[in-house]
Amino acid sequence: MLEATDITVRLGRREILHGVDFRARPGELTAIVGPNGSGKTTLLRALTGDLSQDGRVRLNGQDLSSLRPWVLAGLRGVLPQATPLAFPFTVAEVVRLGLMGGIEAAEADLVPKALARVGLAGFEGSYFQELSGGEQQRVQLARVLAQVWRPTANGCPHWLFLDEPVSSLDIGHQLQVMRVARDYADQGGGVVTVMHDLNLTAMFADRVTLLAEGRVLAQGTPADVFRDEALSRAYRCPIRVNTPPEGGTYLLPHAAGQVAAE
Amino acid sequence: MVVISPDTAAAWDRALLARRTTVLLALVLLTVAACSLTTGAAGTSPWTVLADLLAGREVTVADRVVLFEIRLPRLAMGALVGASLAVSGAVMQGLFRNPLADPGLVGVSAGAGLGAISAIVLGGFLPAGLAAALGYYAVPVAAFLGGWASTLVLYGIATRRGRTSVATMLLGGIALGALAGALSGILVYMADDAQLRDLTFWGLGSLAGATWTKLAAAAPLMCLALLYAPTLARGLNGLALGEAAAFHIGIPVQRLKTVAILTVAGATGAAVAVSGGIGFIGIVVPHLLRLATGPDHRYLLVNAALLGAALLILADVIARIVIAPAELPIGIVTAVLGGPVFLWILLRQRGVLDL
Numbered sequence: 001m002l003e004a005t006d007i008t009v010r011l012g013r014r015e016i017l018h019g020v021d022f023r024a025r026p027g028e029l030t031a032i033v034g035p036n037g038s039g040k041t042t043l044l045r046a047l048t049g050d051l052s053q054d055g056r057v058r059l060n061g062q063d064l065s066s067l068r069p070w071v072l073a074g075l076r077g078v079l080p081q082a083t084p085l086a087f088p089f090t091v092a093e094v095v096r097l098g099l100m101g102g103i104e105a106a107e108a109d110l111v112p113k114a115l116a117r118v119g120l121a122g123f124e125g126s127y128f129q130e131l132s133g134g135e136q137q138r139v140q141l142a143r144v145l146a147q148v149w150r151p152t153a154n155g156c157p158h159w160l161f162l163d164e165p166v167s168s169l170d171i172g173h174q175l176q177v178m179r180v181a182r183d184y185a186d187q188g189g190g191v192v193t194v195m196h197d198l199n200l201t202a203m204f205a206d207r208v209t210l211l212a213e214g215r216v217l218a219q220g221t222p223a224d225v226f227r228d229e230a231l232s233r234a235y236r237c238p239i240r241v242n243t244p245p246e247g248g249t250y251l252l253p254h255a256a257g258q259v260a261a262e
Numbered sequence: 263m264v265v266i267s268p269d270t271a272a273a274w275d276r277a278l279l280a281r282r283t284t285v286l287l288a289l290v291l292l293t294v295a296a297c298s299l300t301t302g303a304a305g306t307s308p309w310t311v312l313a314d315l316l317a318g319r320e321v322t323v324a325d326r327v328v329l330f331e332i333r334l335p336r337l338a339m340g341a342l343v344g345a346s347l348a349v350s351g352a353v354m355q356g357l358f359r360n361p362l363a364d365p366g367l368v369g370v371s372a373g374a375g376l377g378a379i380s381a382i383v384l385g386g387f388l389p390a391g392l393a394a395a396l397g398y399y400a401v402p403v404a405a406f407l408g409g410w411a412s413t414l415v416l417y418g419i420a421t422r423r424g425r426t427s428v429a430t431m432l433l434g435g436i437a438l439g440a441l442a443g444a445l446s447g448i449l450v451y452m453a454d455d456a457q458l459r460d461l462t463f464w465g466l467g468s469l470a471g472a473t474w475t476k477l478a479a480a481a482p483l484m485c486l487a488l489l490y491a492p493t494l495a496r497g498l499n500g501l502a503l504g505e506a507a508a509f510h511i512g513i514p515v516q517r518l519k520t521v522a523i524l525t526v527a528g529a530t531g532a533a534v535a536v537s538g539g540i541g542f543i544g545i546v547v548p549h550l551l552r553l554a555t556g557p558d559h560r561y562l563l564v565n566a567a568l569l570g571a572a573l574l575i576l577a578d579v580i581a582r583i584v585i586a587p588a589e590l591p592i593g594i595v596t597a598v599l600g601g602p603v604f605l606w607i608l609l610r611q612r613g614v615l616d617l
Contacts (some may be wrong), residue, residue: 069514
């Protein structure tokens with residue numbers, strides 16, 4: 001269980017988050033959505049222990065601030081939006097950086113397994129810096145997966161925190177990465193991901209937190225949160241949620257003029 | 263199920279290559295060290311002297327002095343200074359996530375130099391008890407403090423929100439170096455005749471003045487930094503992903519940075535204190551090794567120490583040979599060898615650096 005209560009974050013003189021409460025359960029994929037600048041990434045960074053904040057974050061019942069970095073690294077992996085790499089490491093060497101905690105080091109073939117999981121089998125010897133942006137993003141995901149390879153260990157769930165994991169990917173790889181996250185949750189791990197794409201969120205998420213201007217606007221299942229009125233207010237643009245008879249949900253913005261005409 | 267044969271695994275695994283390089287470099291270091299012992303203005307042969315000593319035969323005082331009081335301390339000093347400069351370069355590049363970070367280039371050596379000069383010129387103002395306690399260690403310790411202060415300031419200038427800017431680092435380093443140089447100039451201006459003599463000897467930038475006393479004063483700091491550096495390897499590897507991701511994979515980033523900065527300051531400070539400014543070792547050695555065996559700091563730091571030691575001893579041998587029986591300052595030799603290599607690195611990195 002991941003519980004955050006009354007999270008307030010100030011960066012410089014600006015207050016980014018104002019008393020946010022957030023919960024995520026293992027076995028579920030929890031998405032954080034909201035317009036640009038609503039505090040999604042800041043909330044994720046508070047949950048991963050990157051920021052000092054007012055309020056309390058508890059991961060698997062333990063206070064986040066009481067966990068040493070290497071202990072925390074055994075519980076949760078984090079995929080940032082972009083990870084620049086300083087030196088010419090190979091793909092395999094980058095993925096192996098995720099194993100530094102030594103937690104999963106016993107599994108020798110974890111590097112090729114993690115790469116195969118993100119569709120990059122055989123890329124072990126390539127130089128990371130020579131890959132395309134989308135490939136680099138998936139190598140980083142493989143590194144994060146290798147770090148917390150088993151979704152649970154001794155009944156204790158592991159967690160994936162993903163910051164816009166599909167933002168630089170084509171539609172096929174978007175689905176692939178979301179399926180990896182979905183599987184992780186289905187096998188008992190916890191997944192918390194910042195999302196821009198509302199349709200993918202509707203497709204894959206169990207629970208959604210909608211942020212706007214540093215506050216929680218709505219929280220619940222996608223069906224609860226994705227309503228025309230709440231989304232339109234959060235994104236300041238008219239959005240229509242469609243649920244066709246054949247199943248599924250898709251969201252479309254529509255021109256303001258049409259709203260007026262209706 | 264695809265079975266990965268050892269051969270395909272080795273194709274991306276540069277660890278084996280790096281370990282073989284360690285063995286090779288150790289052999290090279292031994293060879294170069296032997297050359298250094300046999301080279302010099304006096305025609306002493308270390309092997310004859312050793313054989314005579316072992317056989318209990320008489321050895322002339324001159325031969326004994328040349329071997330044990332001149333060549334041996336000089337060899338030890340060259341090895342320690344070369345290893346220290348190369349390792350502090352590698353650690354600094356890992357810390358700044360940048361292949362151009364070098365103590366000499368970004369003002370850390372200048373800061374250490376300012377510390378050393380302060381100790382020589384202002385040492386008289388220290389409380390008598392403290393001065394006595396420091397003794398020979400005053401200059402290396404002051405150089406360490408100067409190097410430490412300038413590394414701290416530089417990291418503060420160049421790093422914002424866990425990202426390091428190359429341009430800010432280089433420009434900040436120029437400013438720091440200029441400032442340290444100016445302050446050093448003021449101190450030199452204030453110095454009396456005896457101090458000026460000390461300063462001149464210190465500033466020669468050479469291994470020629472190596473004595474066991476001088477070595478004993480600086481060696482503890484250098485050895486400490488050299489022995490401690492390999493423990494930073496995993497952390498520096500993680501730091502290549504940036505500070506945030508390094509924390510995510512379990513590295514205590516703040517502590518790593520503190521210790522890395524202390525290591526750089528210790529190694530650079532002590533090296534500068536005994537040998538003045540010797541450039542380019544810190545940038546050329548790690549770069550060549552990264553090209554050959556990859557950037558993994560677990561091997562890079564050890565190999566850098568070996569190659570740095572071997573290169574500086576070799577430079578010293580060259581400095582003694584080219585205009586024998588006189589000798590060139592070793593700083594000139596490393597600059598002639600290192601300058602072009604540095605330019606080559608710069609040209610190769612031009613696209614990546616985005617300056």
